[in-house]
Amino acid sequence: MLTGKVLRNRYRILKFLGGGAFGETYLAEDLDLPNHPQFVVKQLKPKISQAEVLQVARRLFENEARYLYQLGNLSPQIPKLLAHFEENGEFYLVQEFVDGDDLSVEIIPGKKWSEQAVIQLLQEILEVLAIVHQQNIIHRDIKPKNLMRRKEDGKIVLIDFGAVKEVKGLGVDTQGQVTSTIVIGSNGYMPNEQANSKPKLASDIYAVGIIGIQALLGKFPQEFQEDPKTGEIIWQTEVNVSKKLANILNKMVHYHFSQRYQSADEALQALKSVSSKPLSFLPFTIKKIISTQKTLISSCLGIVVLISLGTILVNSVNRPKPIPNSNTTLNNVNMPTEPLPDVKLVCPETNSPSLDNKKYWVVGRTRYYNLPENKFTGKGTLTLPNNQYKEAWDRYDGEIKDNKFNGCGSYRFANGDRYIGQFENGFYQGKGKLICKNGQKFIGNFKKGLFEGEGIFTSNKGLSKGGLWEEGKLKGDENITVSCDTTY
Known part of the structure; x- marks a missing residue:
């Protein structure tokens, strides 16, 4: 735990926010700026500290930090990257703090969303994901916990891009080659090709579709039924939705990536065709x-x-x-x-x-x-x-x-x-x-x-x-x- 430490003689760690297999996240304050504004610090540490591993880690870290910096400047719905640095063989990202709750607070077991509410939610997610896909970047870990509802304006903010986590998974194989030993993604939201370490833009579309079905059914993805022959998800027997929305969701979560929408833009355009009128998730018209x-x-x-x-x-x-x-x-x-x-x-x-x-x-x-x-x-x-x-x-x-x-x-x-x-x-x-x-x-x-x-x-x-x-x-x-x- 880093609580109380000062990194780079500038960022004082205030409290632990969360962590897992890929690293730990902390709330920190910037001692160099007036009023000491708060930011998020993410710590990533390779499992092995061999020189060869650290060299690859630095290259991956620099590349992914460059992507995060680029994306944060393209959309206010992606946290800005404010700094990235290495200290004592560990890698750190300093990002904009998003005050809000993730979607796991809204999408809960036993609570079934209406069709129009799901349409609006999918639109909100796809609109920000489209900005990512336009840069040919795959998020690789779309799930409710990585989608924040910002308190200030109620907008969806996309956090925790999976590619940076490769730093944590670096190791050395039996031939002495440095490789990533961790599959990036989350069970239930990760399609077959991503589980085989071959993610596509369409892999993100699969995850968004899973979130839509999860909201409709009020169930976790691990509870979904699958056709044992085709691997397709069986969900329409549990909820009544329009044929148009059902077709869109089925295409989003198709077992084979080639049969899905190939980008967030494509999925978003299809979703907008569900209604001839603009939609917004509010309880009035x-x-x-x-x-x-x-x-x-x-x-x-x-x-x-x-x-x-x-x-x-x-x-x-x-x-x-x-x-x-x-x-x-x-x-x-x-x-x-x-x-x-x-x-x-x-x-x-x-x-x-x-x-x-x-x-x-x-x-x-x-x-x-x-x-x-x-x-x-x-x-x-x-x-x-x-x-x-x-x-x-x-x-x-x-x-x-x-x-x-x-x-x-x-x-x-x-x-x-x-x-x-x-x-x-x-x-x-x-x-x-x-x-x-x-x-x-x-x-x-x-x-x-x-x-x-x-x-x-x-x-x-x-x-x-x-x-x-x-x-x-x-x-x-x-x-x-x-x-x-x-x-x-």
Whole structure:
């Protein structure tokens, strides 16, 4: 154990993080930098310290460190290599510390993921793996423990590239030749050709497919059934999935590498064809209404929320822009002669509680606060990555029933738009208030996310238009355009 030691007169080891056959990993602080930031130090030591072995180890170590440095600069989802050095015949890597949990926390025995949740997970993994494969580099140890869910943004970070571990496995054969005596990979995730020390890019695809099946079945790979004649995995009898996804997974985990997808890019493109709409693993759906010149129902007013745990379908990530029309500003429409309707809200407006230091559990990239783990009925808070604003998060506070927003709640979008009021089966439905980031608002009745019934729209200049609305349009003045993106 290195705890307490200072390596290279710079990196002080704080605590042991983990280890195995290939080496040990520690949390360390950099004494040369202000505030002593923390990093991960990985120690690799050849089993044999003969000069010939150390010479080969140095060459392998230098080559693989070069690959890690290159990859870390290509993607923020691969830890940056900050230093590599040899000290007393042992080799060390200093890498960026990833604050998060690995996927073994999410993919657990007895918990079966939905099809759409698995599709999203596979997409997330393949997107970062594609960057690796584009450099013709094989990871060689894809498994849940080497896939971190970063707390900061919920993204997958790929860690522990297997090739570096060859340093640990170096030895001398009976002819006196230096060879690697360790097969890189993990049981259950390692295909036949990799077990025979002949890994391919398609070997990584096999491992990703195994993770997908593992999430669907809620079983460890060692529990999967295999056809004794062909070696193919038998899994479809235990779960109902679409034929398209089944075909993709079967191709990913085909026994022979030549029958699999040959790169992460290829597998990713096939996976995207499962749905004609972009997918993101969130427990709700935002569907923006497509506008025409005659009747434009836009952004903040045209949001339809369809909740289905583990699924989000986004028809458009671009906010529709109002089409200029002489009748589309409140300055040019006839103001109501009747008094504006008196709409009383049912749900109280409450302040969103602070989430600092609050415990949560995670499904995909969605965090659940104040709900018992794996329970989707009750009152709590969800934080969800926003598809349009990549580094920002949406937030829901309120009541949930049967995996859907039901009852009173508040949904705040990353850009500042907010809905407060009643939800039914995931829709804005009932009485509520929609507040645009520019100060405009609508108070009234909603049905399936659209204005339906009595309601009042107020511009950020204080002009109001009210009455009876139908499918998002004001009856008697249906050419009026209402948008969170346009001021009146």
